[in-house]
Every structure is written in C-alpha cells, then in structure tokens.
Amino acid sequence: MVKVFIERENKIVNVNAENAKEILNKLKINPETVLLARNNELILLETKLNNNDELKLLSVISGG
C-alpha cells in the first residue's frame, strides 16, 4: 500500500499499486498535471514503488 499525498486537494489517500502510473489511473489524475515525488525525489511514472512508500503529487509548474 502506498501513501499518496495529493497536494492540490491537500489530502492523503492509500493506494495499492506497483507504480505511479497505476496510482494516477486509479485516482483518475491526468499524468500531464502532476510531478511525482517519493521521499523528496522526483520519480518517473514507471518507477516501481514499494510497500509503505510515501508519494507526493505536486502540481506541474511549467511557466507561461
């Protein structure tokens, strides 16, 4: 189970998933809109997650 902090909604949910892509699918969050930080390190969508990992979904800031 991965603990996911959704910054924009300021809430924490627990999700059972192998990678971040699966989590975003389950939470219906478009991967264009967030950066994924595990222990303050940005990770890729496909990065394998471990049980008890804590993931933070940061809103994308891309200028403009």
Add this chain to the structure above:
Amino acid sequence: MKALALLSGGFDSAVAIYLMKDKFEIIALHFSLEPFTDDTPEKKSMELAKKLKIKNLYVINHSNEHSEITKKCDHRYYYIISRRLMYQVAEKLAKRLNCNFILDGCNLGQVSSQTLSNLSVIMHGVDIPALHPLLCYDKDQIIQLARKINTYKISEGPEMCNVLGPKHPATRSNLKIIEKEESKINVNDLIESSLNSLRKVL
C-alpha cells in the same frame, strides 16, 4: 522591438501572445518537464506557436532543476521558487536574444497562488520588463478569446501552469523566506544548466 514569450501550452500564454503579437516580434520559450511529464505540453506549444505564426520557439528542459527544488526546498514554496527560477532563466535568454521584454499569460486570482504579493516576489530581481497582458482578465474572458483565435482546441486539456497550480500554496510569500529556501540550492548553477539544455525547435 522583441519579446520573449513564455508558452506553456495552456490557454493563457497563447492568448497573451495573440494580444501582443502585432506589437513585437515574438520569440517563444517553453519549459519542458520531460521525463517527469510526457511530451504533450511541448507538442501543444509547437502547435500553438505555428497557429500564432511565431517563427522562433525554444525549449528548455527544466526537469533536473525542478527535481533539485523538490529535493531541497520546502514544498510549500515550490510554486514560487520554480517560477522565480524560470523567470531568471528567461531573463538571461531574453538578453542573449536581444529581447526587450518578457511576456507571459499570468493573471490574478485564478488560483490562490496568483496574488500580487506572490507575483512581486516571483518577479523580484528579474532585470528586464515583464508584460502580463492578461493580468486582470478572468478565465471566461480568456477562454472566449482562445475560442475566437482558434487556440482553444490545441490548449484544451489540463492546464500546465495556472489552473492546476497548488491549491494551498503560500499566498503571502515573503522574499526573505523564499531567499532562505533558495539558499538550499545553487540558483546560478541551475540557471546555467537550464540554459545548457536550450533547443531551438522552430
């Protein structure tokens, strides 16, 4: 006169460019966050640039810089620190390209992070005039304009820079706090590495 326009791929920046494009020669700059996002924002920016008849589009990959900020700075200030860094990079590029202005789609009040207080901290130290033609526009006006100029369908989808900004960020950012956070990263190195990733794609 030339302006370096920040182009995210969302509604706002395209409309801002449209409003100003007859007044300046526009050079566009997109910050890419690949591989942490996919390439959709860059593709949208390319399509928007063509639609707006912009002849020059540059892309800077900002993923390592975002990564560094995420790793070392308080996440409450991530929005402000990221944007400050982008503007400093844009300033350097604007000077290199002999641009007189930076142009963006910034507007007040869409999200809690877009306050005058934050804008003032974000722009502090940027040594080139910045134009925000949409500053007092509301979202409906921007969307209407986007439909009128036929950029709506390209920009449609999740917005990159504004609507999906943090919902609960620091809204009265204090420059001293931000500078203290920035002392945890090497801003000059990050500006340089950003500029080293510069690509001309159009």
